[in-house]
Amino acid sequence: MDFLPVFLNIKNQACLVVGGGEVATRKAMLLLQAGAHVSIVSPELDAVLNEYLACGKIQHRAEYFQPGHLESIVLVIAATDDRVTNRQVSAAAQQRQIPVNVVDDPELCTFIMPSIVDRSPLLIAISSGGQSPVLARLLRAQLETMIPAAYARLAAMAGNFRNQVKQHFTHPEKRRIFWEKALQGRFAAMVLAGKDRAAQDYLLQSLQQEKDEPPQGEVYLVGAGPGNPDLLTFRAMRLMQQADVVVYDRLVSPAILDMVRRDATRIYAGKERNRHTLAQESINQLLVRLAQEGQRVLRLKGGDPFIFGRGGEEIETLAAHRIPFQVVPGITAASGVAAYAGIPLTHRDYAQSCIFVTGHLKNNSIDLDWPHLARPNQTIVIYMGLLGLPVLCQQLIAHGLPDSTPAAIIQQGTTQKQRIVTGTLHTLPGLAEDAHLTPPTLIIVGEVVKLHENLAWFEPVLDAENAPANILALDPETKQPLE
Structure with missing residues (x-):
């Protein structure tokens, strides 16, 4: 900033x-x-x-x-x-x-x-930091059409009731919840429709019906998607703005974390391979404790919480303690990263089925159903398989897949730091090592990888001078690393 x-x-x-x-x-x-x-x-x-x-x-x-x-x-x-x-x-x-x-x-x-959208007392300022005033002006024009002039009356009316609400609720969190419901519900709709008197009566009635008691805690289990903030769901965004506390994993990108309510408490849970800031059981109990304290807890997980995200374990614990919870699916890495890499997971000419597996390496081996994986006309998507990539490729070849089977590994897919390395089961481990890839990565094995060359549409823009040391900038035309 x-x-x-x-x-x-x-x-x-x-x-x-x-x-x-x-x-x-x-x-x-x-x-x-x-x-x-x-x-x-x-x-x-x-x-x-x-x-x-x-x-x-x-x-x-x-x-x-x-x-x-x-x-x-x-x-x-x-x-x-x-x-x-x-x-x-x-x-x-x-x-x-x-x-x-x-x-x-x-x-x-x-x-x-800045460029200003004036709905006094509501003001919205848009700035490009002096870099592109025209862009700021165009964004202002868009917002002008999206925000009715009646928002000025809505803000003023809320201001008139502010002291009454403050006196009614002794718990600040309860006030915030009340206003969130009012400004997203029937009260706001009445004001925007020009029914100001009815809106005032409705708000006063709603306030009188609310008890001054500590708010009930709740947990929002939200999938943050594969990394690109544009892929968040509307529901995820809404709950991210309501949460009092966010417990987030390493795979949640800073750009997405910045979209959480700014005054929410942030707790880093880690979840990096072999180095967890908090053990899973500790995370489960943390969610319970925070909710029992009356907090609205956002459990923010990369990808989808129910696909290799251990979200099921967390809500099992919440259910056992009778903690209210909601689950918001996210775009899992398999679909998001594959789409941005131009690799359809299924295609009637190449693959009629797709299977997701996790590639964690344990004691230099991976315990998977290799005969089931090494089938023709099937796409294999492997999560968390960078370290075990040589073993994965060796085992798939050993159990029947040709060593010429196309394979790809994608680093930080859907983001501006996306990198794609393609090869075969025989060549991919060496190519990945030469490229100095780092997690998070996704591996795709199958004939569909052939389509990448013609279907790749996403062109991340990397600054070669400022890119991290372990990330190579790619030439936008040749897709080769820049010197």
Whole structure:
């Protein structure tokens, strides 16, 4: 995050705009809307600013900028077309520790002006950190169409009831739950439909029916998918915003974790091979304890919690302790990673069945039903098999699959760090070792791997200079590692 998003209270505060043209006019109007006392420093003013001056809305000093103009100013915007002047304004303001914005020059700014969706008292600010103002404006336009003007009334009405709700509930968590239900339910629908009086009566009635008692704990067992935040379900997103505590595994990407409610407590459960921060039984008991304390607990797991995720064990423990829980499936790595690699798991010309197995290596061996796996016209998807890849390939060949059977291993599939190595059962172990792959990976074995060359559609963009040491950047055209 390059800038800290904040909202400044400049009501009745002295703010300065340096410049008298069209851009300066827009900035002055914005400051006036926020209730500031606005002064303009510029030898000349455009027609609109002259009207504002005549109406007494602004003050004007028909001068070139001098550092003395910053006396008693709390915020300054430089909006001239002279970069020398803009630099002088920035330097003088920073020397006095006054927030300064220089239009279209992020290097000279200590704060930037976002695009704004105004549903006062609800405000939404969108910023690209000065990198692409047009993109921020386009996003604002999308949000303008998605957020009805009635949201202003909804926010104001909620504000009017805030003290009543605060006095009714002694438990802060209970207040938050009440508002979440109200703002996602019938109360909000009534306001958006223009039925304000009925909405007020309904909210008051709902409040009177709620008891002031500690909230009941609950656990949300949520699949976070294979790594790409865009693949989260709507329900997963909603519960991620409601949780008081999140217990998450190593496979949950930082981008997804950032989408959890910001003030939720985060507990890392690890689950890395042979190095668990918390043992599974400890995780089970942790979920029980947190729920019994009245917390809404988000158990966030990579992929799908019911496919090699041990989610069944966790909810068995919850059920035994009569803890309420919900399960939200996630896109499992098999389907997500295969789709992004351009490898259909089934295809009528190549494979009529698909089997999922885990490839954990134990005592240098893997205990699988090899004859059942080594069948023709079948796709094998192997989770957690990087370390045991040589053994997997050897055993599949030994039990009847030709050593020329196509095979692929995909690292960090669906993300911008996705890498795909293809070969055969004979060559894949060596190719994977040469590529220095690291977990998480997924292995796909079967004739469908042949389709990757023609069906690969996802092109991750890797910065070769900034990529992690164990990740090779790929040329977008040749798909070969960059030197």
